[in-house]
Amino acid sequence: MGVPVPYHEQLLVQAAKLLAEDPKRPYQANVRRAASASYDAVFHFFADELAKQVVGASAATDSLGFAVGRALEHGSLRAAAERFSSQGAPANLPLPFRSCLTRVSPEFRALASDIVSLQDLRHRADYDRAIHLQKREANVALSRAESLVQDWPRLDTDERRTFLVAILLWKSLAGR
């Protein structure tokens, strides 16, 4: 039996299929669901990475790993990503994280910025019918989500580990 395709990859495939559905005159429902699936892919990617960080790769797809993934919240992911994406990082991070990093690379700042943009677009796509979402927006979302997943392993290990701990513990440590 083969290895199952990771859930975040399934969501990226789903987004691509929705965007290929009607190349000339796309249904808003397809464009919106594609934008939404692109963000969801990133969210679940981080839930899985978090599980690997906390319980190890071998247990990440066990019940314990899924339990860790369930702890990830959209608000914490966003709050941490906003701070990491700023020119002020890492000095703008909650105190316990400041000494974990001497700098945040431009590549990591861009990745963090993409997380926030994807979440905002997903919110608009899911709930704001007043805006006519262009297929271009969903294509940008999909392309950013794909790049993020692809680029993540190549980024600095300390940045990645600090970010993962930050998104898990943000609520507890944000005010310190």
Place this chain on the structure above:
Amino acid sequence: MLVVPMIHKRPETPKLDPKKLGLPSPPAVKSIDVNPFVNAVGEEGLEVTVHLTNLTSEQEGNLDWTKGIEKRIRDALESMGDERFPLILYRTPSDETPASEPE
């Protein structure tokens, strides 16, 4: 005791002039609109609409050019001291409208 109501001043909406941002080109940016909106977590963000003169089919197919524009806009807002996060949308004159949806 005199109670002074707290008045929170609404931050002004920043103006972004494409000529002053040093945007990478192509594609050419005609103008940029900035409007406040409520973001995914209920905070105020900025909806930034970048109006492009046009896009080639190659530019529609490979949207990497958006990265440079987004970085410049984010950096410009931060340097203005505006911490609201931008949601950046791109529009061309030939974009679809609600009327162009399939029936």
